[in-house]
Amino acid sequence: MAVELALDIASGILLGLGALLIVIAAIGMLRFSDLFKRLHAASVAETGGMLCLVAGMLLQSPHWLVAVKLVLIALLLMLTNPVSTHALARAALYDGYRPALRKREEQAASSGHGKVPDGQASHRKAQP
């Protein structure tokens, strides 16, 4: 009895944490401004939230076959989601998208001097 209660509590905590992580990731995807930042936010749901939800369901599984299928789902998603995220970032990079590295004021200041031939690299290297 006490073991079942502990399992229920643990699976409830895991399911709630997973749902919370997924909603937080969705809000982050809505709020972030860059494509690569949005990729970063989406991976929170696709690995963290997914693992929490699957672990929460795993503690409630009535049969061992259900547990095996849940582990299979978790393994598949853990293998495929980083691969598709990487492919998406790579395709966007090859298509000309660049991550936003510099701030706007710095960009305005460096373009105000006209062409800066090779001072940009050292300039950025000084940037933390």
Add this chain to the structure above:
Amino acid sequence: MLFIPALAGLLVAGSIGLILAIKPSAQVYDRILALNFIGTLTVLFIAVIGFVFGRPEFLDIAVAYALINFIGTIAVLKYLKSTGETPAIESLADGGVVTGNTDGEESVTDASANGKVEGNSSNQRSVS
């Protein structure tokens, strides 16, 4: 048993992903990212709803959906653009085109740095 709040969280996150996918200012890769996100949430949704209704056969559908989601994302990315010349490291490090949100907050361009990468013409490709 927090299955119902987990379902609610998955639905909320999925609707936020749908907003991201159909937003008029979204670019192609934002839409693909939202599609992949919604697919992952759908896999989890099918698994959780199998537990709610007490029908563990739904987990097979979830496994199949995870595979189809991955194949679909990779196929669309391959169709768009993921091959060709690797961008040079200098052109990656030099900022090039900063493609932030299309609100114009961070969208500054550095015309002197994107010599090797493709120009600005392919950055604004959007499906409307």
